[in-house]
Amino acid sequence: MHPVIALAGNPNVGKTTLFNALSGQNLRTANYPGVTVARHAGLWSLPQGEAQVVDLPGSYSLAPHSPDEALVTQFLKGEAGPRPDAILAIIDASNPERNFYFLSQLMDLGLPVVVALNMVDVAKAKGLAVDAAALQASLGVPVLPIQASQRLGLEALAQAMQAALSAPRPAQGPGLPVDGPAAAEPDVIRKRYAWSRQHLLDALTRSPAGPQRLGDRVDRVLTHKVWGSLALLLVMGMVFQSIYAWSQPLMEGMEGLVSWLGGQLLSPLPPGLLKDLLADGVVAGVGGVVVFVPQIAVLFLFIALLEDCGYMARSAFLMDRLFAKIGLSGRSFIPLLSSFACAVPGILATRTIADRKERLTAMLVAPLMSCSARLPVYTIMIAAFVPATRYYGIVDLRALTLLGFYGLGLAVALPVAWLLRKRLQGGAAPLFLIELPGYKWPDPRTVARRVWEQAGEFVAQAGSIILAVTVIVWALGAFPRSPALAADFGAQRTAVEGSRLAPEAQAQRLRQLERDEKAAVLQQSWLGRMGQAVEPVFAPLGWDWRISMAAIASFPAREVVIGVLGTIFSSEEADDAESAHLRQTLQSVQREDGSPLFNLAVALSLMVFFALCAQCAATLAVIARESGHWGWAAFTFAYMTALAWLGAAATYQLASWLGWAA
Amino acid sequence: VSAQDWVVGLIVLGAAVLVLRKLKRSWQGEDKGCDKCGD
Numbered sequence: 001m002h003p004v005i006a007l008a009g010n011p012n013v014g015k016t017t018l019f020n021a022l023s024g025q026n027l028r029t030a031n032y033p034g035v036t037v038a039r040h041a042g043l044w045s046l047p048q049g050e051a052q053v054v055d056l057p058g059s060y061s062l063a064p065h066s067p068d069e070a071l072v073t074q075f076l077k078g079e080a081g082p083r084p085d086a087i088l089a090i091i092d093a094s095n096p097e098r099n100f101y102f103l104s105q106l107m108d109l110g111l112p113v114v115v116a117l118n119m120v121d122v123a124k125a126k127g128l129a130v131d132a133a134a135l136q137a138s139l140g141v142p143v144l145p146i147q148a149s150q151r152l153g154l155e156a157l158a159q160a161m162q163a164a165l166s167a168p169r170p171a172q173g174p175g176l177p178v179d180g181p182a183a184a185e186p187d188v189i190r191k192r193y194a195w196s197r198q199h200l201l202d203a204l205t206r207s208p209a210g211p212q213r214l215g216d217r218v219d220r221v222l223t224h225k226v227w228g229s230l231a232l233l234l235v236m237g238m239v240f241q242s243i244y245a246w247s248q249p250l251m252e253g254m255e256g257l258v259s260w261l262g263g264q265l266l267s268p269l270p271p272g273l274l275k276d277l278l279a280d281g282v283v284a285g286v287g288g289v290v291v292f293v294p295q296i297a298v299l300f301l302f303i304a305l306l307e308d309c310g311y312m313a314r315s316a317f318l319m320d321r322l323f324a325k326i327g328l329s330g331r332s333f334i335p336l337l338s339s340f341a342c343a344v345p346g347i348l349a350t351r352t353i354a355d356r357k358e359r360l361t362a363m364l365v366a367p368l369m370s371c372s373a374r375l376p377v378y379t380i381m382i383a384a385f386v387p388a389t390r391y392y393g394i395v396d397l398r399a400l401t402l403l404g405f406y407g408l409g410l411a412v413a414l415p416v417a418w419l420l421r422k423r424l425q426g427g428a429a430p431l432f433l434i435e436l437p438g439y440k441w442p443d444p445r446t447v448a449r450r451v452w453e454q455a456g457e458f459v460a461q462a463g464s465i466i467l468a469v470t471v472i473v474w475a476l477g478a479f480p481r482s483p484a485l486a487a488d489f490g491a492q493r494t495a496v497e498g499s500r501l502a503p504e505a506q507a508q509r510l511r512q513l514e515r516d517e518k519a520a521v522l523q524q525s526w527l528g529r530m531g532q533a534v535e536p537v538f539a540p541l542g543w544d545w546r547i548s549m550a551a552i553a554s555f556p557a558r559e560v561v562i563g564v565l566g567t568i569f570s571s572e573e574a575d576d577a578e579s580a581h582l583r584q585t586l587q588s589v590q591r592e593d594g595s596p597l598f599n600l601a602v603a604l605s606l607m608v609f610f611a612l613c614a615q616c617a618a619t620l621a622v623i624a625r626e627s628g629h630w631g632w633a634a635f636t637f638a639y640m641t642a643l644a645w646l647g648a649a650a651t652y653q654l655a656s657w658l659g660w661a662a
Numbered sequence: 663v664s665a666q667d668w669v670v671g672l673i674v675l676g677a678a679v680l681v682l683r684k685l686k687r688s689w690q691g692e693d694k695g696c697d698k699c700g701d
Contacts, residue, residue: 274666277673465684471677475670556684617688 002052003165005044006076008106009090010099011058012437014118018090018148019055026449028345033058033313033334033435037068037351039075046162054084057351062105062178067359068351073179076109086112086164087171088157093123093130093145094438096204100196105183107141107173112164115143116157121150122438127207134203141171149443215439219314223436228318235311239302240406241399243295244379250294251379255581258287277474280570285470288566288582289462289559292376297455299372303341304450308442312337313434320432326414327421329432332362336413339369340406341454343619347626361420363626364636365413367619370406370611372454373558377610378405380562384583385603408611412643462563465556470563473553476527477568485524489517522546522568541609541645542602542652542661544591551606554615561610599662601655605648613644 007015011033020027023042028035036057044053056075057068064070074080076087089106091099096117107113117132136143142160146153174195177183221227262283269275306312316337320330331353339346346366353359370378382398389397496509522528531545538548546568554561566582569589589597614620614637624633655661 272664272666273670277670464680468677468680468684471674472681475674475677556681556688617685621688 002043002050003085004082005051005053005161005165006084006087007053007055007090008072008076008087008102009058010060010092010102010435012435013058013090013092013099014148015058015090016055018088018116018118018146019053021148021151021154022053026453027055028450029446033352033437035349037348039071044158044161046158046165048162048166051085051161051165053088059102061102061183062109063183066352066354071351076106076111077179084111085168086114086161088114088116088161090116090118093117093120094126094128096128096130096200097196098435100200101192104173104176104192104195105178107139107171108176108178109173110170112168113141113171114157114160114164115139115141116148116153117143117145118148120145121147122440126213126438129205129207130200131203131205135199138199138203139171149446218439219436222311222314223317225318225321228314232315232318235306236406237395237399237403239306240403241394241396242302243298243375244396244399244402247295247298247379248383250298251291254291254294258283258291259581262287273478276478277471280478281471281474281567282467284566284570284582285474285563286462286467289376289466289563290459291581292379292559292562293455293458295375295379296372296458297451299375300341300451300454301447304447305442308440308446310437310439313436317434317436320434322414324432326418328358328361328417330434331432332358332417335362335366336369336410339366339371342371342373343367343369343616344622347619347622350626357421357424360424360627360632361417363623364420364632364639365417367614367616367623367636367640368409368413368416368612370409371558371616372458373616374405374610376559376562378402378607380583380586381603381607384586385598385600405607405611408608412612412647416639416643458559461557461559466560466563469553469556469560470567473527473549473564474567476530477522477525479525481521482524485517485520489513489520518570527568540649540652541605542656543605544597547597547602547606551609551613551615556615556617558610558613558615561615599660601652601661604655604660605652608651609644609648611644612640612647614640 007019009015012035014029016027016029016036019025019040019042020029022044025040025042027040036055038057040055041052042055043050054075056072059069059072061069062073062076064073071080076084078084087106087109089103091103103113103115115135117130117135120130123130130145132143132145142164144153144157144160146157148154174191176188176191177185182188222231262279265283266275266279269278312334316330316333318330319333323330323333332350334352335346335349337346338349343366346369347363350359350362350366353362379402382401386398386401391397492513493510496506496513499506501509527549528545531549534548534552535543535545538545538551543551547565550561550564550568553564562582565586569582569585586598587596591597620633620637623636624630627633652661
């Protein structure tokens with residue numbers, strides 16, 4: 001049985017960075033408060049053996065206000081299992097006064113405490129010097145300066161913790177109540193602050209106030225209600241312009257690679273069912289999805305850079321004004337921001353919201369944010385059907401469309417949240433306090449790890465659920481086989497082969513016959529029959545049965561739709577296998593009457609549908625778990641599907657009226 | 663039924679099992695989505 005050490009401190013002081021450094025794990029970190037909302041355990045090698053170290057969410061006090069803070073209090077008091085054997089309290093050396101309030105409570109819990117003074121480098125840059133030795137003498141517990149991001153000072157920390165565990169001695173705090181109404185008495189709070197000041201008096205030296213710091217000057221612009229909002233728009237515009245511009249050549253490279261690999265895989269195989277499965281199910285389906293890896297990587301590169309430099313917290317601050325109008329606070333914006341990567345961690349991040357109704361509202365609108373799974377749907381449709389126009393030589397219409405679709409999620413989320421708040425009878429917007437983290441250069445390791453993990457996750461998704469769904473869709477589209485149909489096409493083939501056509505014309509006719517046969521098989525397959533049954537439902541959206549089935553099959557995850565479209569339309573591929581990319585295929589697919597199936601109006605309607613729909617099983621499950629009721633997941637699915645259908649139908653009808661359906 | 667058909671049948675069966683397992687994991691709340699923040 002390993003001794004248990006609780007890692008506790010205020011939000012955004014580097015607890016998870018230290019936890020990763022101590023335990024060798026790779027939990028997500030970011031430069032804004034509220035990233036960790038659950039506890040995680042890992043093993044820390046101490047000089048005389050291993051200890052279990054538990055990373056807790058950040059908290060300002062032991063009187064919890066939100067579900068994530070309640071978890072900290074329960075764990076430290078032993079209400080959620082055995083009490084920890086010691087506390088490793090992390091203090092942000094660049095802001096010790098504020099951190100000491102929570103430390104005073106931790107030291108009143110009757111457990112051994114070791115203090116890690118993190119971010120000493122940031123403190124130094126701010127003109128602050130904290131004398132660790134003086135603090136240690138004053139507090140009576142070990143105090144060690146560290147730099148968790150650089151892994152500096154960790155050996156001394158391990159030795160101090162070993163000593164604290166070998167000869168446990170409870171820390172002596174101010175001896176004030178830590179819970180119940182008594183802990184919230186103004187007199188108790190005043191005494192805690194007085195205790196903090198008393199201990200910091202001799203240990204803290206501040207350089208004489210110099211000129212205003214660069215970060216403060218930058219903040220005057222970035223948090224300004226006009227300039228800040230303009231800056232936010234500009235940053236987002238640049239991000240999407242770059243995603244489009246940078247990932248285009250990379251994507252083309254990936255397409256070439258996938259075509260080549262597909263050729264290598266398929267050429268040695270004899271014709272038959274297995275070759276059909278690999279060509280139409282695996283290569284056309286999964287291959288079509290894998291080409292988006294560079295875009296996902298570029299998107300997460302920007303998310304990681306913006307998170308790590310400290311800008312994300314500023315955007316939450318800016319949004320508070322807008323959110324207050326709909327009864328939410330800027331606190332709700334952080335989970336929504338997280339949801340631009342993936343709604344699952346976004347919904348978990350709502351644990352930082354104290355008000356239950358506000359939390360529920362944020363949870364129910366989080367899936368409306370355009371997560372990374374929508375990016376492949378947007379980009380393929382935009383690349384195939386939105387003209388590559390440039391305005392003023394720099395603003396790209398395609399990038400602008402992409403930005404528009406990311407904005408659409410937020411624009412729809414605001415009225416939905418307002419309605420939900422009204423229906424749930426939530427009160428006025430709660431007061432929002434956020435500690436703006438200092439600006440810093442993004443840590444290349446943190447950024448690289450985030451990009452690598454997310455790209456890997458996307459590839460893993462393509463290799464598992466997308467592969468599985470495309471294989472099933474292929475099987476549903478290939479069976480049952482009709483002997484009469486096979487005999488009919490067999491006879492036509494024999495007739496062409498025996499004809500006096502020139503060899504080239506004969507080969508072309510045979511290829512056409514092969515495509516016609518695949519289309520006929522698909523038409524009368526199980527997939528075709530199901531599709532034709534649901535087709536009328538999706539007809540107002542401009543979709544035929546094939547697009548409808550692709551959208552339905554993507555229930556497990558949105559990105560599946562690309563794989564399924566690849567599989568369904570594999571029979572329509574261009575003659576030249578080298579150029580048979582999904583993009584070109586979609587441009588050439590026809591309806592039964594010979595008109596093009598996809599056009600700008602259909603592409604926009606499909607994108608609007610995927611921007612607003614709830615095609616993600618994991619998201620619905622996490623809503624059910626976090627809200628405590630399956631009814632909320634069912635409600636989310638119902639309202640989002642209705643919104644998606646209505647939005648897509650309105651888009652298609654409007655676009656057709658504008659003449660974009662030609 | 664040829665050996666190739668058997669292989670295809672097994673692959674399709676495997677795919678169906680995988681999708682059902684994924685949905686079951688989601689249903690039971692074990693699916694952490696695409697990030698490392700789950701508890």
